[in-house]
Amino acid sequence: MTAQTESADPWTRALLPQFLDLTASRQIEIDIERGNLEAGDDPLSATHEIGKIAHKIAGTAASFGFGALGRQSQRIETICTQICSLSDAARPDAVKTYLLPALDDLASELNAALISAS
Amino acid sequence: MSANMRYLAVDDDPAFHFVLTKMMTQLGYQPPVCAISAVEALKYLADPHEQFDAILLDIQMPGMDGIEACQHIRAMPHHSDTPIMMVTTMNGREFVDQAFAVGATDYLTKPINRIELQARLGMLDRLVKEHANARSLQFAMESMDDVESFGFGFEDAVTLPKCGSLIDYLALENHLLTLSRLKLHSHTALAFQVVGGASLFKRLNRMEFLDCMADVGSAIAACMKRQTFLLAYAGSGEFVCILNRAHPVDMLELEQELSSELMVYDAVYDSLGLPMLEVRIGATVTSGLFSTSAVKTMLGRARASVRGQSGYPMQFMAG
Numbered sequence: 001m002t003a004q005t006e007s008a009d010p011w012t013r014a015l016l017p018q019f020l021d022l023t024a025s026r027q028i029e030i031d032i033e034r035g036n037l038e039a040g041d042d043p044l045s046a047t048h049e050i051g052k053i054a055h056k057i058a059g060t061a062a063s064f065g066f067g068a069l070g071r072q073s074q075r076i077e078t079i080c081t082q083i084c085s086l087s088d089a090a091r092p093d094a095v096k097t098y099l100l101p102a103l104d105d106l107a108s109e110l111n112a113a114l115i116s117a118s
Numbered sequence: 119m120s121a122n123m124r125y126l127a128v129d130d131d132p133a134f135h136f137v138l139t140k141m142m143t144q145l146g147y148q149p150p151v152c153a154i155s156a157v158e159a160l161k162y163l164a165d166p167h168e169q170f171d172a173i174l175l176d177i178q179m180p181g182m183d184g185i186e187a188c189q190h191i192r193a194m195p196h197h198s199d200t201p202i203m204m205v206t207t208m209n210g211r212e213f214v215d216q217a218f219a220v221g222a223t224d225y226l227t228k229p230i231n232r233i234e235l236q237a238r239l240g241m242l243d244r245l246v247k248e249h250a251n252a253r254s255l256q257f258a259m260e261s262m263d264d265v266e267s268f269g270f271g272f273e274d275a276v277t278l279p280k281c282g283s284l285i286d287y288l289a290l291e292n293h294l295l296t297l298s299r300l301k302l303h304s305h306t307a308l309a310f311q312v313v314g315g316a317s318l319f320k321r322l323n324r325m326e327f328l329d330c331m332a333d334v335g336s337a338i339a340a341c342m343k344r345q346t347f348l349l350a351y352a353g354s355g356e357f358v359c360i361l362n363r364a365h366p367v368d369m370l371e372l373e374q375e376l377s378s379e380l381m382v383y384d385a386v387y388d389s390l391g392l393p394m395l396e397v398r399i400g401a402t403v404t405s406g407l408f409s410t411s412a413v414k415t416m417l418g419r420a421r422a423s424v425r426g427q428s429g430y431p432m433q434f435m436a437g
Contacts, residue, residue, distance in 0.1 A: 011144065015136045022133050055178055058207050060133040062229035070229060074208060 012064045019064050020114060026053050027110045034103055043091050044084060047099065051080030054106070061113075069109040076102050123246060124169060125150035128159040128187065129176040129205065137230065138174070145236050155179060156187035163197055170200065172242045174226070177206040177213045185216050192221040199252075199277075201245045203238060205230075218293045219346075223286075225296060245288060252277035272319040275353040278332045284339065290350040290360065294413040299405070302413065306402040307420035308359045308367065310338055310376075313396040315355020322392075331355070334395060337379035341372055356424060358417055367402060400424030 012019075030053050036046040054076035061070035079102055083094045127138050127150040135152040143149055151170070153159035156179055162168050173191065177184035184204055191197045204217040204225040214225050223245060226238050251270070270276050275287035285293075294302060312318065312334055319327050331351055338357055339349055348360040361367060380395045387394055400423030405416040 011140050012137075015140060018136055019133050052178075052180065055207060056131045056133070059129075059131055059228040060137050063137045063231075077207070 016064060019060065023057065023061075023110060024114060026057055027107070027114075029053050030103065030106070030110075034100075037095055037099070040092070043095055044088075047080050047083045047091070047095065050099070050103070051077050051084070054080065066109070066113050069106075069113050072102070072106050072109050076106055122148070123171040123243065124148060125172050125174060126153060126159060126162055126170045127151070127174040128153045128156060128179075128184070129174075130154055130179045131176075134176070134205075134228070138235075141230065141232055141235055142239070145232070145239065147239065150174065156182035156184065156190075159187060160190055163191060163194060170197075171246045172201040172203065173197075174203050174205055175222075177204050177217060185213060185220055188217055188222055189220045199249050201242045201249075203242060214296050218296070223289050224292045241288065241292070245286060248277050248286065248288075270324065271353075272316055272355070273353045275351060276328065278328055278335055278351050284335045284349050284351060284357075287350040287352050287358070290348055290358065291413060291417070293348065294360065294416070302405045302416070304363050306361050306363045306367075306404050307416050308361060308402050309352070309400040309420040309424035310334070310357040310359065311398045311400070311424040312355035313398055314393060318355070318393070330392075330395070333383050334380070334397060337376060337382075337395075338397070340379050341375045352417070352421060356421055358420055361402075363404060369399065369402075373399060398424055 030050055033046045033049045033053070037043055037050075054073040058070050058073035058077055061067070061073060076099070079098050083091055083099060086094055125142070125147070127135060129135060129138075129152070132154070135154075139149045139152070151162065151168075153162055156175075159173075159175070163170065163173075175184045175187060175191075179187075182190075184206075188202055188204070191200070191202060201223040202221065204214060204222045205228060206213060206225060207228045214222075217225065224238060224241060226234065277286055278284055294305075297305070312331070318330060322330065335349065335351060335357060338359065339347075342349065342359060342361070345365050346362055350358055352358045376397060376399070380397065384394050400420055403416060403420040403423055405413070
């Protein structure tokens with residue numbers, strides 16, 4: 001867990017509250033989709049949605065100094081793309097083995113980002 | 119840097135809008151107009167009261183994605199040559215090829231950094247200026263106005279008017295720079311040279327010269343239409359074409375086909391007292407897998423070939 005340890009442009013300080021607001025709402029969206037995944041409700045759709053949310057976080061986190069959060073989001077996005085391309089039968093195992101642990105790491109990074117900035 | 123340029127930025131992520139707006143204003147640009155979806159962007163672009171010099175377009179968006187949006191934008195006559203810079207994360211680079219195929223000019227990777235953004239916007243500035251010059255030229259050609267006032271040299275890779283099959287040389291270089299070395303190696307470059315191009319440049323006024331190059335460009339494009347290709351005017355009466363290596367070119371067939379395409383112009387050129395168009399074709403050139411500057415080297419070698427330099431004896435003549 002690294003939080004905001006990488007150098008960010010000074011101007012990001014002014015925009016940080018908006019970024020954190022968005023990040024907090026994305027964390028909630030991920031938690032909801034994770035709940036769907038764990039309940040076994042339409043894992044393909046939940047994985048696809050998580051990939052889209054991770055894609056958004058990956059696009060800007062590093063610009064605000066949250067490089068580790070950006071990299072972890074990118075990793076999640078890659079895992080989601082791979083899982084979506086699997087067969088229905090292979091998907092639950094891949095979710096359990098790769099996606100859920102990666103989401104745990106992402107949750108830690110998100111928490112660290114929110115705590116360090118508040 | 120052009121402080122007056124107006125950009126449209128299309129991305130479904132408001133955080134990206136914050137970052138881009140801040141970085142662009144710090145670099146001395148106007149804040150971009152931000153659209154949150156491709157549909158909203160198309161509404162802006164269709165509005166005749168809205169003028170945009172260039173577009174930043176996210177590839178992966180919900181609903182209509184950036185690639186489909188790019189196709190729609192290119193279908194708008196007033197945005198057929200507006201520079202479009204695709205924006206994507208590292209994971210989305212696989213889509214960049216598709217974007218170039220539907221008319222994108224360049225691409226930028228998220229998360230953006232200021233140095234890269236500055237370089238990319240600088241490139242778009244240059245393209246916008248070139249397009250503005252081309253439009254002035256087009257206007258002058260249509261109104262037959264002061265023809266000598268347009269300053270460009272024989273070596274300049276100017277944008278050719280009324281030549282839809284060609285892309286800008288800068289855009290061609292950009293596209294090749296986005297390819298991995300292995301992928302670049304799967305392409306070949308082929309150069310074409312208008313015989314006596316320099317003397318045509320001296321003899322004709324600028325408008326006539328560009329018209330002449332546009333005729334040659336159209337003829338080359340017509341010969342290539344059976345395969346996927348990218349063609350650009352490189353300046354000095356030369357064109358460079360990028361082809362897939364998997365479909366080898368039959369040079370003799372190309373030579374004959376180009377001759378017959380150029381023959382269409384013979385009567386017109388003859389009636390104007392101009393020499394018949396004749397085009398030299400160089401050898402196909404591939405990039406070295408381990409070369410350090412693969413793109414420049416590949417294009418440079420293709421052009422050296424058509425000039426008969428660098429030990430390339432094989433040349434073909436059409437016209």
